[in-house]
Amino acid sequence: QVQLQESGPGLVKPSETLSLTCAVSGGSISNYYWSWIRLPPGKGLEWIGFIFYTGNTNYNPSLKSRVTVSIDTSKKQFSLRLSSVTAADTAVYYCARLRRGELIEGSTWYFDLWGRGSLVTVSS
Amino acid sequence: QSVLTQPPSVSAAPGQKVTISCSGSSSNIGNNYVSWYQQLPGTAPRLLIFDNNKRPPGIPDRFSGSRSGTSATLGITGLQTGDEADYYCGTWDSSLSAGGVFGGGTKLTVL
Numbered sequence: 001q002v003q004l005q006e007s008g009p010g011l012v013k014p015s016e017t018l019s020l021t022c023a024v025s026g027g028s029i030s031n032y033y034w035s036w037i038r039l040p041p042g043k044g045l046e047w048i049g050f051i052f053y054t055g056n057t058n059y060n061p062s063l064k065s066r067v068t069v070s071i072d073t074s075k076k077q078f079s080l081r082l083s084s085v086t087a088a089d090t091a092v093y094y095c096a097r098l099r100r101g102e103l104i105e106g107s108t109w110y111f112d113l114w115g116r117g118s119l120v121t122v123s124s
Numbered sequence: 125q126s127v128l129t130q131p132p133s134v135s136a137a138p139g140q141k142v143t144i145s146c147s148g149s150s151s152n153i154g155n156n157y158v159s160w161y162q163q164l165p166g167t168a169p170r171l172l173i174f175d176n177n178k179r180p181p182g183i184p185d186r187f188s189g190s191r192s193g194t195s196a197t198l199g200i201t202g203l204q205t206g207d208e209a210d211y212y213c214g215t216w217d218s219s220l221s222a223g224g225v226f227g228g229g230t231k232l233t234v235l
Contacts, residue, residue, distance in 0.1 A: 010213075035224075044126045044227060045212050045229070047223060058223070062221075099174070103175070104158065105157070106155045106156040106218075107156040107157065107218065109159065110159035110175070111154065112212075114168040114169055
C-alpha cells in the first residue's frame with residue numbers, strides 16, 4: 001500500500017529556512033494532490049499548502065509569503081521550504097495525500113494518507 | 125484561534141455514545157464537505173469520515189458523521205478505551221482567504 005515518509009533536520013535556527021521532504025512509496029505520485037500540514041505543541045492542525053503532480057500549488061494565506069512546496073515526480077517525492085522561521089514554527093510536520101474536487105454541493109477536501117510526522121524545533 | 129470551533133474535551137463511559145461538534149460558517153462547512161480525523165497518542169492523524177458522512181475502508185460503523193447548516197457532528201457509539209484520542213474536523217474555506225481549515229481538536233476521554 002502507499003506509504004509516506006518525511007525526512008529532514010529536526011532542529012532549525014531562528015531566521016533560517018526549514019526544509020522537509022516526503023517520499024512516496026508503494027504507489028504513484030502522479031494524478032494526485034500532495035500536502036503539508038503541521039501540529040504545533042498544544043494547538044490544532046494547520047494546513048500549510050498543497051501541490052498537484054503537475055506542479056500547481058496553493059498555500060495557506062497566513063504562510064504564503066514564506067512557503068514553497070515543490071515536487072519531483074521522477075524521485076516520487078515532494079518538498080516543503082519555510083523561510084524566516086521563528087519559535088512559532090516549532091511543530092510536528094506531516095505530509096499527506098489530499099483528495100479534492102468539486103461536487104454538486106460544494107468542494108470535497110480530505111487527507112486520506114498521512115506520513116508519520118517529523119518534529120521540527122526552531123531554536124538557537 | 126482555529127477557523128472551525130470544537131469543544132476542547134468530551135468524555136463518556138465505555139459502551140456509551142458520544143458526539144463531537146464542529147462549528148463553522150457559510151464559507152466553509154455551510155457550502156463544502158467535512159472530514160474528520162482521529163489522532164491516537166503518538167501517531168499520525170487517520171481519516172475517519174469524508175464528504176460529511178462517508179467512511180473509508182476499515183473504519184467501523186461505530187463512527188458516523190453528519191452536517192447541518194454550518195455545523196458538523198462526529199458520533200461514536202459503543203465507546204472503547206482504544207477510542208481515547210484527539211479528534212479534528214476539517215474542510216475547505218471558500219472565502220477571500222481561501223484554504224484548508226481545521227478545528228482546534230477535541231480530546232476524547234473514555235472513563
